[in-house]
Amino acid sequence: MDRSMVDLWVGLFVAVGIGALLFLALKAGNVDSIIKSQGYSVSAEFDNIGGLKAKAPVKSAGVIVGRVSSVNFSNQSLRAVVKLDLDERFQFPKDSSASILTAGLLGDQFVGIDPGGSLENLVEGDRLRITQSAIVLEKVIGQFLYGKMSETNSD
Amino acid sequence: MTLITRILSKIGSATVDAVWTLGTASVFIFRVLSRSAIVLRRPRLLVAEMHFAGVLSLVIIIVSGLFVGLVLGLQGYETLKRYGSTGAVGTLVALSLVRELGPVVSALLFASRAGSAITAEIGIMKTTEQLSAMEMMAVDPHARVVAPMFWGGFLSMPLLAAIFSAMGIIGGYLITVVVIGVDSGAFWSQMQASVDFHHDILNGVIKSIVFGAAVSSIAVYEGYASVPTAEGVSRAVTRTVVTSALAVLALDFVLTAFMFTGVH
Amino acid sequence: MIKKTDLLQLSSINFAYGQTQIFADLNVGFEAGKVTAIMGGSGSGKTTILKLIGGQVSPQQGRVAWGDRAINQMKHNELYSYRKSLGMLFQFGALFTDLNVFENVAFPLREQTALPESAIKDLVLMKLHAVGLRGAQKLMPAELSGGMARRVALARAIALDPSLMLYDEPFTGLDPISTAITGNLIRTLNDALGITSVFVTHDIKASFKVADEVILLSRGTVTARGTPSELLDSRDPLVRQFVQGEVDGPVPFHVHSEAYRDDLKLESEERNW
Numbered sequence: 001m002d003r004s005m006v007d008l009w010v011g012l013f014v015a016v017g018i019g020a021l022l023f024l025a026l027k028a029g030n031v032d033s034i035i036k037s038q039g040y041s042v043s044a045e046f047d048n049i050g051g052l053k054a055k056a057p058v059k060s061a062g063v064i065v066g067r068v069s070s071v072n073f074s075n076q077s078l079r080a081v082v083k084l085d086l087d088e089r090f091q092f093p094k095d096s097s098a099s100i101l102t103a104g105l106l107g108d109q110f111v112g113i114d115p116g117g118s119l120e121n122l123v124e125g126d127r128l129r130i131t132q133s134a135i136v137l138e139k140v141i142g143q144f145l146y147g148k149m150s151e152t153n154s155d
Numbered sequence: 156m157t158l159i160t161r162i163l164s165k166i167g168s169a170t171v172d173a174v175w176t177l178g179t180a181s182v183f184i185f186r187v188l189s190r191s192a193i194v195l196r197r198p199r200l201l202v203a204e205m206h207f208a209g210v211l212s213l214v215i216i217i218v219s220g221l222f223v224g225l226v227l228g229l230q231g232y233e234t235l236k237r238y239g240s241t242g243a244v245g246t247l248v249a250l251s252l253v254r255e256l257g258p259v260v261s262a263l264l265f266a267s268r269a270g271s272a273i274t275a276e277i278g279i280m281k282t283t284e285q286l287s288a289m290e291m292m293a294v295d296p297h298a299r300v301v302a303p304m305f306w307g308g309f310l311s312m313p314l315l316a317a318i319f320s321a322m323g324i325i326g327g328y329l330i331t332v333v334v335i336g337v338d339s340g341a342f343w344s345q346m347q348a349s350v351d352f353h354h355d356i357l358n359g360v361i362k363s364i365v366f367g368a369a370v371s372s373i374a375v376y377e378g379y380a381s382v383p384t385a386e387g388v389s390r391a392v393t394r395t396v397v398t399s400a401l402a403v404l405a406l407d408f409v410l411t412a413f414m415f416t417g418v419h
Numbered sequence: 420m421i422k423k424t425d426l427l428q429l430s431s432i433n434f435a436y437g438q439t440q441i442f443a444d445l446n447v448g449f450e451a452g453k454v455t456a457i458m459g460g461s462g463s464g465k466t467t468i469l470k471l472i473g474g475q476v477s478p479q480q481g482r483v484a485w486g487d488r489a490i491n492q493m494k495h496n497e498l499y500s501y502r503k504s505l506g507m508l509f510q511f512g513a514l515f516t517d518l519n520v521f522e523n524v525a526f527p528l529r530e531q532t533a534l535p536e537s538a539i540k541d542l543v544l545m546k547l548h549a550v551g552l553r554g555a556q557k558l559m560p561a562e563l564s565g566g567m568a569r570r571v572a573l574a575r576a577i578a579l580d581p582s583l584m585l586y587d588e589p590f591t592g593l594d595p596i597s598t599a600i601t602g603n604l605i606r607t608l609n610d611a612l613g614i615t616s617v618f619v620t621h622d623i624k625a626s627f628k629v630a631d632e633v634i635l636l637s638r639g640t641v642t643a644r645g646t647p648s649e650l651l652d653s654r655d656p657l658v659r660q661f662v663q664g665e666v667d668g669p670v671p672f673h674v675h676s677e678a679y680r681d682d683l684k685l686e687s688e689e690r691n692w
Contacts, residue, residue: 006206013210017314020321024253024356027324027343055351288513288572291473292527292579293502299530 038088039066040124044098044111045079050134052100052109058084059101060113065090068111084111086122093118099132109134180376187305187375190298194306200299204307207276208269208371212315215264220319223260224326227251232331241331242341246349248327253350253359254415257320259407262366264319265312266399270374273304274395277378278388286379301379305371312367313360320359358414365406370399426451426615427472427583432481434467441467442639445481454609454616456626458661459636460670465619468636469585472617473507474498485583503531506576507585511592512568514560520547520571521556527578546574550604566597573604577612584608586618590625598622602629623662627651635661637670 049071058066066086074081084098095116102109113128122128194201231247277300280286286296324346331337350356374395381391432445441464449455457465470476471483474490483490485501493501514523524543528534534542547553550570560568569589576584586605590598606629609616620626626633627647635643635650635658643650643658650662660668676682 007202009210010202010206013205013213013311014314016213017209017317020314020317021360023321024317024324025352027347055354283511283516284509284513285515287475288507288509290475291502291505291507291585292530292575293499294527294530295499 039085040088040122041069041083041085042122042124042126042128043081043083044128044131045074045077045081046098046100046131046133047079048100048133048136049080049082050100050102050109050136052082052111052134056108056110058086058111058113060090060092060115065113082111091121092116094120094122094126095130096122096128097130097132098128100134102135179380180372183376183379184305184372187297187301190295191302191306193298194302200303201306201310204303205311206307208265208273208304208308209311209315211272212265212268212311213318215268216261216315216319217322219260219264220257220322221326223256223319224248224252224323224328225330227256227323228327228330231327232335232337241337242345244327244331244337245342245344245346248331249324249346249350250355252320252323252327253355255359255407255411257323258316258359258362258366259403261316261319262312262363262370262403263400265308265315265367266370266374266403267396269308269311270370270395270399271392273308273371273374274378274381274392275388277301277304277375278381278383278391281379281381282383282385282388284383301375305375308371308374309364309367312370313363316359316363316366354415358410361414362407362410365410366403369402369406373399373402426486427617428482428484429468429471430482430484432471432478432483434464434471434476434478434481436467440639442478445640447634447641449615449617450632451615452609452613453631454606454618454629456630456633457617457619457636458621458623458626458633460621460661463636464639465636466587469507469587469617469619472583472585473505474501503579504581505583505585506579506581508569508573508576508587508589510588511565512560512572514563514568514572514575516560518560519556520552520558520560520563523560523571524575524578527575531579542578543574546578547571549577549608550574551600564597566593566600569593569597569601570604573601573608577608580612582614584614584616586616586620588620589618590620590622598625602626605629623664637661 052068052071054068054070056068057064058068066084068082069085070083072081072083073079082098086092092113093116095118097114097116099112099114100109101112116130227248228244231244231251232241235241235244235247277286280296280300286300289296289299328339328342332339332342377391377395377398378388381387427449429445429447432442434440434442434445445464447468457468459465467476471478472485472490474483474493477491481491488501490498490501514520515526518526521543524546525539528539528542532539544553544556547556550573552567552570552574555563555567555571560571563571584605589601589605593601602625605616605618608614618626618630627650630647633643633645633647633650634641637657643653643655645653650658653659653662657669659665660670666672
């Protein structure tokens, strides 16, 4: 093979390789996760975060509006402190509430934001005051059984 | 007692040999890397070696990638069917390939095809005194022969791994959506929802870069250090394939533990 | 045995490959402008001398010097610079199998000089013409006979007009015609270019025709040195055995072993068990 043919093949090879990488990145992967768009960070405290992990989605009305950036424990309030990175395209009123929900019945957990009614919006560093902890299955079952027992007792 | 002492001393000397070889090989690779400026000055050499290692491996990578994808899709579908989650087969295929099978299997195939060819080429050049002749013509074989081969292999590896994964996903798509009839929308959307660029794809690329460095180093070293006889070269080629396979699998374990289990 | 007019000198060389001692206090010099043949039995260290001169191996003790530069003490860059003025012909040519004849001879020119393509072409054709193989320029090494391959390798070795030519067994495995051609080339090149040539061989007839001086090595030292005719007339038993090709003599036929009787007795003892 003369030299120009070799160059052509190698060029094609590199092009196909980069093409494959792009294919993987765009078609197979999450396009949003590539572009770390500008955003703002807010926090929320919960009594129980259940199985919530960092990188879990933050959704409002079912649409992903951000990601959980970190999960920590506060020694002052003795509650879980969750930091949320929200996309700057989405603004929420200051009195919005955050709940920890489960995707489907037994899926991964995410943070859901219900918008409030305030005229002012959340900015960087704000804290969501109204929070709803995760539903811990054992407690629900315990409550259910307790409720059932008191029903039969009171009959 | 003598049998046990003999076994122990064999293990001992084998370990000492291994450590010694590791040292010699590291010095050699360091020497090759330090003389690698030639690759920038004369890119033609690099292009020729990327052709030798990369382009000529394309066929086996593409075909194997396709088949692995087909099998993953098929097996995945059969298993997920039992839990009624066949829509997740796209996720299964993509994550398996991008995180593990893409980098690892393509590295193993690369070692068998390109790694052995590199070792054989350098070994035969050594046996026929071509390397000595080059030295006596005041041309350093580390720079002129070994460095381009190393970098050719190193740069080809991540590209081949990406092509393998892409072909695998296409294979998975073909068998599940086109043949079996899983919903195309579910296939792609579930995949896109669960494959994270930084966590999965980028880590897979990092793995293939590390594997590329390992396999290329082993291939050039074994060739250069081979006994200059026909038998010596053939043994060196075998060692390249075996050592590369072990190294890739061991590194895969270390990297996976580091990347995917949050052992940061 | 070092003469003052020597260009190339090996002094007090101690050299061993691992456990095998090759030279112990070897002293040998090569006269400038002359063709010198190094001869000796297998394992006498002939090729090692070439490797020492080329800097491919270093002696444990001693000095390998060309003029006043010590080759065995050179650092990497200095050594490579020194090698530009030396040419070596390997036993089987060692041509680059992926390049054709022309490209093989052009290799040192392309690597070491920045000459334009037209100049390289002229030089390559000149060198190939000197060895009589200009017509083979497009052939691949695999298509050449042994003798032709070695001639191409010779053309390649002289491409940069070296001051010192080294030949490793240039006549081994060649037919009489090729042997004569090679010997003739060694002589002509040496005289035409005014260089120093050293070759290693065990072909008495071919080397005696060509060499100005012959050095005979045995057991790690120089056992004889002189012109071909001096050696032919020598009375030294070692020299006679080598030059006349005698079966037994100072170099014994039997490798060192136990007494024959003892060896046999051992066998019969075992059988008596």
